[in-house]
Amino acid sequence: MSFPAKITLNEVGPREGFQFEGIGQPQKISTPDKVRLVEMLAETGLKSIQMVSFVSPKQVPQMADAEEICNSVKQKPGVKYSGIYLNDTGIKRALATGKLSMTGKITLTASETFSLRNQRRSTADDYAMQQKITALYKDNGIEVVNGSIMAAFGCNYEGPVSTARVLALVENLLTITSEGGSKLRTLMLADTMGWADPELIRRNVGAIRERWPDLRIGLHLHDTRGLAIANVYAGMQEGVDLYDTAVAGLGGCPFAGHKGAAGNVCSEEVVFLCQQIGVETGVDLPALVECARFAEHIVGHALPSKLLNASLECRMPAATAA
């Protein structure tokens, strides 16, 4: 494969970052600051921004203002604003805002243990839930065209995930959607716990494409073990043209107390990579770096982005000659 001429970035920083910051504490980042970041991101050329999560306000107080964010953001024409939801309560809340791009999406998880811990559902229950969600979408006149596989490359509880298991889950997503009267068009492979490596990316993308050549494949990559940008490059080499990314690497934090939290691959670093290798993103890099700077400001600590701290000035230590 050759590089795609152009890729789409789905900016997930607001959702990933706001949800994670101050976890277990009362809401930390003010709603106006969240709204401001989303509005700034929309000015960079990004066409898709995931800004909220419809999760239990009791369990995740940081996202208790999901509806308020949706109502406050001044939407820019041509930009898709979205949210996530993992069950029917969430999807109903999202629909009720009337503010979100509700592209029908269902999600299966490659690890039953992770599914039980994260969604409190067995694999069988999860399958049934996705059928229910598909029907719910249909009742609202929305076709389910997006599928996603969580923990697609491995799981901290269950270890590596085989390519065969991934293929079986794609099959399941296709079955659920077609039985629900829809046709799956896009498949996101989510490296939820950072188990992917560049060769695994190439192998799994290749295997899926061989069997379902018309399915558009996207990648959602966490930088847990430092390989995310290499995984993006491997994705590019396989022609993957859709990536979830997080401005400044939001959702991750290198500090003690937050250790082990790794965000998604950093948006501005993906844009920089693309710029260097001649892949179009449509995103203004300096404007995106300004967003990253603002994100760091409102979270109140350094974020993982390296590019954010680089500049065109020389930053080397002074003369090292003896």
Added chain:
Amino acid sequence: MSFPAKITLNEVGPREGFQFEGIGQPQKISTPDKVRLVEMLAETGLKSIQMVSFVSPKQVPQMADAEEICNSVKQKPGVKYSGIYLNDTGIKRALATGKLSMTGKITLTASETFSLRNQRRSTADDYAMQQKITALYKDNGIEVVNGSIMAAFGCNYEGPVSTARVLALVENLLTITSEGGSKLRTLMLADTMGWADPELIRRNVGAIRERWPDLRIGLHLHDTRGLAIANVYAGMQEGVDLYDTAVAGLGGCPFAGHKGAAGNVCSEEVVFLCQQIGVETGVDLPALVECARFAEHIVGHALPSKLLNASLECRMPAATAA
């Protein structure tokens, strides 16, 4: 090209890190702690450790103990311990320790502005200095077999560096060594200011290899803009089997006040990448992660390594379902 079966890591963390930490202040990390880290690194399976820099103690007080480190480290048989030096004063100090692997090495810089600022030498002066160093090695019975190009992929002052310029510098290195009665065997391309990208790595490595197929090529990559691990992967794809890396990403620091300082690509992340894609390093990953933990302890702040903070336990936020 296919991946190399086995690569060599040259651990530069002690030298890069100790030199940078507390820059402009009196010596921050104690000599025994530096010695301990070097000794721990030698136990991981690493066969090459760059531990000191022979630079002006006045300009770089953090490295004033270079001789003391050389004298204190209990050397492990089979491991090469080295240092760096950019002029004849430095090389004489290094030789005088009698403790270092003094493989003859000369270095040219692709950017004259950077050379003037970093080494206070013009391109012409630098060329003459490398001739002088070659002669100095010869006087000490050492053949110059290693060459290095600094700022090989771009410079903060002068911008991109062309492949033609890199090829001309390789030519110069070959001329200086052959005129000095040696034969260049290894060429390091140093991305001193983080300008490389995976395609540029592949292009330059390919161009050099095409012209000088017998020259072993190595990469010294800084993570200034977040692409270092993708650049390593690109190097692997071109069959490059020699990398300078820094444990924990020493030399870099994500904190305010140190912003813009980016270390070399992180040793344990390179070892992890290799492990995943089936390239042998001979390094024990858990032992190396312990070294990274100790490095973080002695510098007293978080270092760039992501892998250091990852573990096999699940680190995801608690249940996110509504």
